[in-house]
Amino acid sequence: MNTDIRDAPQPPLLGTGMFARLACVLIQPMLSRVVRRVALRHPSLFARLGSHQSTDFLIDPVDLPFALHLRPDPQALVFRAVPRDAALPAGASIRGRFMLLLELVDSEEDGDAAFFSRDLEITGDTEAVVRLRNALDDIDGSIATETAEMFGAPGRAILTRLRRSYSMKNRQQDTR
Amino acid sequence: MSLAELICPAGTPAALRTAVDAGADAVYCGFQDATNARNFPGLNFTPDELAAAVAYAHHAGTKVLLALNTYPPAGKVDLWRHAAYLGVRYGVDAFIVADMGVADYIRHTHPLARLHLSVQAAASSPEAIRYYCENFGVKRVVLPRILTIPEIRQIRTEIPCEIETFIFGNHGLMVEGRCSLTNYLTGQSTNMDGVCSPASDVQYVRDTDGSMSSRLAGFTIDRFGPEEMAGYPTICKGRYAAPNRPEGYYAFEEPISLNLSRLLPELIDAGVHAFKIEGRQRSKSYVRNVVTAFRHAVDDIRAGRATNMSDLVALTEGQKQTQGAFETKKWR
Numbered sequence: 042m043n044t045d046i047r048d049a050p051q052p053p054l055l056g057t058g059m060f061a062r063l064a065c066v067l068i069q070p071m072l073s074r075v076v077r078r079v080a081l082r083h084p085s086l087f088a089r090l091g092s093h094q095s096t097d098f099l100i101d102p103v104d105l106p107f108a109l110h111l112r113p114d115p116q117a118l119v120f121r122a123v124p125r126d127a128a129l130p131a132g133a134s135i136r137g138r139f140m141l142l143l144e145l146v147d148s149e150e151d152g153d154a155a156f157f158s159r160d161l162e163i164t165g166d167t168e169a170v171v172r173l174r175n176a177l178d179d180i181d182g183s184i185a186t187e188t189a190e191m192f193g194a195p196g197r198a199i200l201t202r203l204r205r206s207y208s209m210k211n212r213q214q215d216t217r
Numbered sequence: 218m219s220l221a222e223l224i225c226p227a228g229t230p231a232a233l234r235t236a237v238d239a240g241a242d243a244v245y246c247g248f249q250d251a252t253n254a255r256n257f258p259g260l261n262f263t264p265d266e267l268a269a270a271v272a273y274a275h276h277a278g279t280k281v282l283l284a285l286n287t288y289p290p291a292g293k294v295d296l297w298r299h300a301a302y303l304g305v306r307y308g309v310d311a312f313i314v315a316d317m318g319v320a321d322y323i324r325h326t327h328p329l330a331r332l333h334l335s336v337q338a339a340a341s342s343p344e345a346i347r348y349y350c351e352n353f354g355v356k357r358v359v360l361p362r363i364l365t366i367p368e369i370r371q372i373r374t375e376i377p378c379e380i381e382t383f384i385f386g387n388h389g390l391m392v393e394g395r396c397s398l399t400n401y402l403t404g405q406s407t408n409m410d411g412v413c414s415p416a417s418d419v420q421y422v423r424d425t426d427g428s429m430s431s432r433l434a435g436f437t438i439d440r441f442g443p444e445e446m447a448g449y450p451t452i453c454k455g456r457y458a459a460p461n462r463p464e465g466y467y468a469f470e471e472p473i474s475l476n477l478s479r480l481l482p483e484l485i486d487a488g489v490h491a492f493k494i495e496g497r498q499r500s501k502s503y504v505r506n507v508v509t510a511f512r513h514a515v516d517d518i519r520a521g522r523a524t525n526m527s528d529l530v531a532l533t534e535g536q537k538q539t540q541g542a543f544e545t546k547k548w549r
Contacts, residue, residue, distance in 0.1 A: 090259065145500075150502055151499060153499055154532050158531070159446065159447060164421055179230060
């Protein structure tokens with residue numbers, strides 16, 4: 042990869058203001074559905090989180106107009122889109138391009154390698170991030186695919202297109 | 218020609234299944250406690266998970282090696298003894314041990330159990346290795362990464378056990394198992410509390426110019442420029458200023474990974490029985506890519522074919538790789 046995340050296409054209005062708020066409102070029903078589904082299908086991931094079930098994670102896909110707030114508490118799950126200028130202080134933050142983050146969730150990419158190449162930034166409580174990474178890494182199958190399946194053929198088509206585009210960009214960068 | 222078994226890491230049950238499916242001859246793993254040297258938050262196996270993992274691996278013809286490779290504090294050995302009991306009960310194929318007390322206990326309590334000597338024991342001379350073989354029945358030694366191939370070949374002729382060498386991953390050259398740098402800085406055990414950098418003590422700080430500082434227990438141990446590849450926040454691979462090097466430099470070791478893909482035929486010829494891939498703390502993606510690449514390489518060598526290994530540099534620390542002492546002691 043070796044691409045500076047600062048070179049990522051900037052989202053409209055840098056993820057703040059009216060556009061970001063509108064995007065958050067539109068995306069929220071899908072996020073709530075996705076996180077409930079993942080928790081239902083993969084309950085074992087909570088054990089690996091240990092005490093960090095109550096940690097607030099800020100997941101910041103730099104090329105999207107909003108960030109994501111995750112609190113992986115099985116009793117009170119939180120997964121919501123937030124405008125960057127309205128994000129509350131988080132226990133840990135994870136920052137990178139959207140498709141990299143998605144591929145990390147699915148273990149299609151290696152988190153340490155993304156860290157070495159500076160494509161992934163971590164700040165805050167490192168132990169919380171390590172626990173989240175290990176919990177997600179112990180899941181068999183693809184959370185991205187499961188999510189796409191929830192939306193039928195259009196969901197599958199969007200995911201395929203995103204992955205194809207991501208893979209093409211990586212190949213182009215590797216050959217430079 | 219030796220069998221050149223491929224020994225692969227697994228930090229989670231899913232990673233173990235990934236390693237087995239990618240062609241590992243054996244997978245090494247540990248419990249979620251201080252009995253192994255990769256006691257990371259959220260990593261490793263519960264007893265039930267280990268039982269299921271052994272069944273999965275054995276069904277595929279893959280062995281499972283249980284790492285009990287830390288040094289128990291004096292008088293507090295129950296955790297290690299119980300782990301050995303569970304390992305025997307679940308049918309693991311060998312225990313990887315470092316502490317003489319643990320080795321002695323297993324030898325006398327579970328005489329049929331096979332013992333491998335961990336790199337944590339830092340046994341690098343024929344005399345040291347023979348001592349473990351003769352007194353504890355050790356069947357294989359994992360050699361420290363400080364020996365040249367001619368030295369390994371010579372050792373092989375002087376010891377009564379098999380040799381396992383690391384071929385990929387962390388390039389740690391310290392006397393493993395006895396390093397006290399982490400203890401000094403964090404007050405936590407290098408061995409038992411999450412290896413060199415307990416995650417609870419690690420902090421990354423992003424500076425306004427795009428640089429990133431890595432800190433351990435409040436001490437800045439490296440600072441990476443905006444365009445610079447990063448490494449792990451380990452003390453021995455930090456950059457320090459010294460009286461004659463005020464700009465800061467890698468005083469002990471560098472952030473770099475071992476990759477012996479080009480030396481595999483020579484290692485086999487020297488009598489190495491097993492190749493170890495480091496990285497129980499790494500992801501399934503790492504396990505899948507590295508195990509698959511080395512599986513093909515070893516199979517090609519066994520079949521007398523030319524090897525054409527895929528590029529693994531993206532998975533290496535700091536995106537740099539070395540053949541280290543295996544090629545020459547002047548490797549730096």
